[in-house]
Amino acid sequence: MSKRILAFGAGAIGSYVGGSLAAQGEEVVFFDRPEMKDHFEKSGIKIIHADKSVSRIEKPEIIVSLNEIVDKKPFDYALMAVKSYDTENLMHQLVPFKKYIPPIVCLQNGVENEDIIQAILGRNFSIPASVTTAIGKKNGNTIVVEKLRGIGLSSESPLSPEIKSALNRAGLNCKLYRDAQAMKWSKMLTNLTSNALSAILDLSPGEILKNKDLFKIDMGQIREALAVMAAYGIPVVDLPGTPVRLFAMASKNLPLFLSQPLLIKFIAKGRGEKMPSFHIDLKNGRGKSEVEYLNGAVVRFGENKNIKTPINRFLTETLLGITNGTIAWDEYRHKPQKVINYFN
Incomplete structure (x- = not known):
């Protein structure tokens, strides 16, 4: 049975991870700026994998207002793929919608995003993760996997084994880590x-x-x-x-x-x-x-x-x-x- 995933950020990392999951049948809803919605509607998402195979998501779903989350079916987990300098502002925007927000897989660089998420939304909202695959983005929503490495994911959450399996089905090479801080x-x-x-x-x-x-x-x-x-x-x-x-x-x-x-x-x-x-x-x-x-x-x-x-x-x-x-x-x-x- 497919899972419902809310992806914050539709840039290179968000499109790569969220798009890869969508290509495997997961129900992924992206949240980003209105101009990103225009890009999505025109060209969809195209992922050129390291082995030169191609995944296409012709009509990815993207919302541009958090009010739209209220009308959606419940999400199983979320992906956080915005820049670190946007984390705190986004978390404050999410506070009124807290009951609709699932645990968040934090794919961002840096070592403080998880603390920001937990301080604003609560302790159980953050699942640390790190993306090591080298990714490029060109021509709108074309994602190029330059070097496939994988994704590290904290094993602390009860959802971690399930998320790992989904990421691996999508070919993202996920590994669990007991020490999220070290990762x-x-x-x-x-x-x-x-x-x-x-x-x-x-x-x-x-x-x-x-x-x-x-x-x-x-x-x-x-x-x-x-x-x-x-x-x-x-x-x-x-x-x-x-x-x-x-x-x-x-x-x-x-x-x-x-x-x-x-x-x-x-x-x-x-x-x-x-x-x-x-x-x-x-x-x-x-x-x-x-x-x-x-x-x-x-x-x-x-x-x-x-x-x-x-x-x-x-x-x-x-x-x-x-x-x-x-x-x-x-x-x-x-x-x-x-x-x-x-x-x-």
Whole structure:
């Protein structure tokens, strides 16, 4: 019997996971902006899988007002696939409709979204998850799976085994994790690499990682994050298709001249062909950045344990300044030496 799923966000991740489930017969209803509804109605969802097979959802159902949830049949669970900077606002919008909202599988990057969901809606509303598959989006609602890895899902919820089975039937390679915090922090380590520097400097990850001074800074942010994790007793865990423990070991213990060639290959595989998300948001003029919820989280958690995180602080404050216009992007664009000099 098919399940009813409410998907918050119809961007790349929401369309990939929600669309894959819909292609397997699940009843998926997307919630997003009115302009997304127009895209859906014109082109549906097309998913080009890693093996080049194609899934099409010709007429996906999308709602643009939360009032429409009231008139729908009850949902079994929800998917949360909005950007982290939109989580709190969306949760407050959901409060009047709380009795209609099912447990939410939190597919977002960062380590604080689940806390926000639980603080506003209640403890049992959040099911942590992490997507490691590299996904691109082009031509409206065409989703391209650049590298199939999988999805990590917390085993804490009674719904977790059922959700895992549904995700695996859809070919999404889901694995359960007992330590959700370790899963989310380990995923964040992979999100940090070359992300903020790429946006600040308007350079590709390859250009950053091949520069030994920028590589040193980039690995410095990872070492700071690992120090914060250690202070909280959060272990690094491997994620589906992603050997995060090896990455963390190389980042922390190997001399830079040894780790650089190894990690360039690792990070290039993880990124796929697209620019990092911070760069995409900045270039698209969103006026918001998830840096506050990734590098910024490292800073906040570090402060609580009196751990200094100067690189993550610089990356957070600089990129937020560029994003909100208090720092001109041209001050840093294609000027790597300015960042290098800051840390020398």
